[in-house]
Amino acid sequence: MTKIIRKTLPRDISVGVLVIIFAIVFFLAGQLFEKNQPNIEQFTSIYLGEFLVSTAVIVMILILWEEILFPVKIKPDGDGLIFRNHATKLIVQALIYLIIPAIVVFLVFTYEVSPFRFYGWAAVCTILPVVGKLVSGINNYNDFLKLTTSSIAYKNNEKEGVIELKDIQQIRMIKDDSNDLQKLELDLTSGAPITIDLDEMELEAYYESIEEYIKTHYKSSL
Numbered sequence: 001m002t003k004i005i006r007k008t009l010p011r012d013i014s015v016g017v018l019v020i021i022f023a024i025v026f027f028l029a030g031q032l033f034e035k036n037q038p039n040i041e042q043f044t045s046i047y048l049g050e051f052l053v054s055t056a057v058i059v060m061i062l063i064l065w066e067e068i069l070f071p072v073k074i075k076p077d078g079d080g081l082i083f084r085n086h087a088t089k090l091i092v093q094a095l096i097y098l099i100i101p102a103i104v105v106f107l108v109f110t111y112e113v114s115p116f117r118f119y120g121w122a123a124v125c126t127i128l129p130v131v132g133k134l135v136s137g138i139n140n141y142n143d144f145l146k147l148t149t150s151s152i153a154y155k156n157n158e159k160e161g162v163i164e165l166k167d168i169q170q171i172r173m174i175k176d177d178s179n180d181l182q183k184l185e186l187d188l189t190s191g192a193p194i195t196i197d198l199d200e201m202e203l204e205a206y207y208e209s210i211e212e213y214i215k216t217h218y219k220s221s222l
Contacts, residue, residue, distance in 0.1 A: 014068050018058055018061065018068075021057065021058065021061065022054045022055075022057070022058055023054075025053060025054040025057045026050050026051065026053070026054040029049070029050035029053035029054060030046070030050055031114065031117055032049075032053060032113060032114055032117050032118040032121055033046065033049060033111050033112065033113055033114060033118070034111075034112040034113065034114055036112065037111060037112055040110070040111065045110075046111075049107055049110070049111050052103045052106065052107060053103075053107070053121070055099070055103065056099070056100045056103045056104070056125045057125060059096055059097070059099050059100055059125075060100060060124075060125045060128060060129050062096065063093050063096065063097060063129040063132075063133050063134070064128065064129060064132050064133060066089065066093070066133065069089075069092070070089045070092075074206070074209055078148060079148050079149050079150075080146060080147050080148030080149060080213075081146070081147055081148075081209070081213060082144055082145070082146045082147075083144065083145045083146075083147075083203050083206040083209070083210060084143065084144035084145070084203075085143070085202065085203075090134070093129075093133060093134060094134060097129055097130075097134065100125050100126055100129070101126055104122045104125070104126065142155055143155050143156050143157065143201040143202070143203075144201075145196065145198065145201065145203060145206075145210065147210070147213050147214070147217070149165075149217055150164065150165055151163060151164050151165060152165070152168070152184075152186070152196075154196050154201075156196065156197060156200060156201050157200075161194065163186060163188070163194065165218070165221070167188050167189050167190065168186050168187070168188060168189070168218075168221055169187045169188060169189050169221070170186075170187040170221055170222070171184060171185070171186055171187075171214060171218055171221045171222055172184070172185040172186075172187070172222075173211060173214065173222075180204070180207055181198060181207040181208075181210060181211050182197070182198060182199045183195055183196060183197050183198060183199065184196040184198065184214075198210065
């Protein structure tokens with residue numbers, strides 16, 4: 001059974017925040033369109049355009065604020081724990097992302113848009129999710145860290161391995177200036193050290209749980 005380790009805001013508050021953002025964007029969205037709309041019924045269809053603009057912004061926020069849809073969870077695995085990004089998260093994010101360019105194309109071909117404002121909004125909505133989440137999600141799609149009472153297993157892009165605890169002489173937890181765990185350095189009895197870069201694997205949501213597990217189960221190696 002998975003366990004949620006870091007909850008997002010309560011559902012009612014999260015929905016309330018999204019509704020407020022939607023309303024604000026809907027109120028301002030008219031600035032993205034020209035006042036003269038000869039091809040539509042101005043008193044009805046212009047509201048559809050504003051609704052779609054607001055919808056695209058909400059989709060962008062759902063991708064960037066991913067804990068609304070994907071609470072951070074730990075998955076037990078045998079006698080240990082496995083830390084990884086949600087296996088289906090990237091697929092779902094990519095699918096809902098397609099809503100944004102679809103809305104942009106529809107608006108361009110349906111309405112007379114204000115070029116500078118509209119394309120500025122479109123660039124933010126289409127580029128920010130890709131740069132902020134989707135690219136990194138692709139790079140780290142298969143990455144994981146598995147800690148058990150007998151071994152440490154990991155995959156970080158092309159780097160991967162399974163290290164038995166009996167082969168580990170010392171474990172060092174490397175932290176940044178904010179005292180957040182960044183890397184694990186394993187000194188092996190063979191003399192060849194291994195560095196597991198948790199920051200590169202984007203496991204920051206699990207730093208506290210990883211540190212707690214190591215201090216509890218591997219304290220003799222610290």
